[in-house]
Amino acid sequence: MKLDVLAFAAHPDDIELGAGGTLILLVRQGYRVGVVDMARGEFGSRGDMETRMRECAEATRIMGLAVRENLALPDGHLQNDRETQLRVVEMIRKYQPDIVLTHHWDAPHPDHQVTSRAVADACYLSGLAKIPVDWPRWRPRYVVYHQVPPYVVPSFVVDISDVWDLKLQAVLAYRSQFFDDPQNPQPETALSRPDFLWRLEARARFYGSLIGAQYGEAFVLKEVIPVRDLVALLRPPERRPQ
Numbered sequence: 001m002k003l004d005v006l007a008f009a010a011h012p013d014d015i016e017l018g019a020g021g022t023l024i025l026l027v028r029q030g031y032r033v034g035v036v037d038m039a040r041g042e043f044g045s046r047g048d049m050e051t052r053m054r055e056c057a058e059a060t061r062i063m064g065l066a067v068r069e070n071l072a073l074p075d076g077h078l079q080n081d082r083e084t085q086l087r088v089v090e091m092i093r094k095y096q097p098d099i100v101l102t103h104h105w106d107a108p109h110p111d112h113q114v115t116s117r118a119v120a121d122a123c124y125l126s127g128l129a130k131i132p133v134d135w136p137r138w139r140p141r142y143v144v145y146h147q148v149p150p151y152v153v154p155s156f157v158v159d160i161s162d163v164w165d166l167k168l169q170a171v172l173a174y175r176s177q178f179f180d181d182p183q184n185p186q187p188e189t190a191l192s193r194p195d196f197l198w199r200l201e202a203r204a205r206f207y208g209s210l211i212g213a214q215y216g217e218a219f220v221l222k223e224v225i226p227v228r229d230l231v232a233l234l235r236p237p238e239r240r241p242q
Ligand SMILES: [Zn+2]
Pocket: 010, 011, 014, 109, 111, 112
């Protein structure tokens, strides 16, 4: 099945947090969108793997993805090695996406950094005929990086105001990862702190404010975008009634 957009993330829930709104919008716009997670999250501090896989299926349904795969690589120990690159090449060739999304290369989590580099490398390798993967060669046109570090100026921001509620639903599908009960004996993580949703919203509000929208998701491109119609590119979006 050919996809328009294929997003790679290290762990289930990463893509919902980084680009969930954008993927939901793309599905609404009629594009075929898929997600590949590199690991199943068995190293996660909270919940177990089976629960997380169930939660992931629920988030996938909410986002309306055409495809969601998990490469089941070792969580916490992802490597940008030959095996990982070939597994990613297989996904790229199988789904022939025009656009690939992956983590920003300067992400704090080592698995996110490795995913970013492995996916970018695989996008190039996938275009080489002699790479030993049983699918015809395919090179995506663009690699787009999500979860932009706060000190990086985004290349563009997607207005996700219309789908903010759905993004939140997809994020909250991962119930085991979030704050529930102060007596819960499981270890606290960034996601399980009570102010996590407040911080998620603050971030989306900040990026939205950069483009005059309520909520936004930020992305970085290494390539320069070609422009054929400057007026169409910079035309203000139609204002929704207040
Ligand atoms: Zn992660």
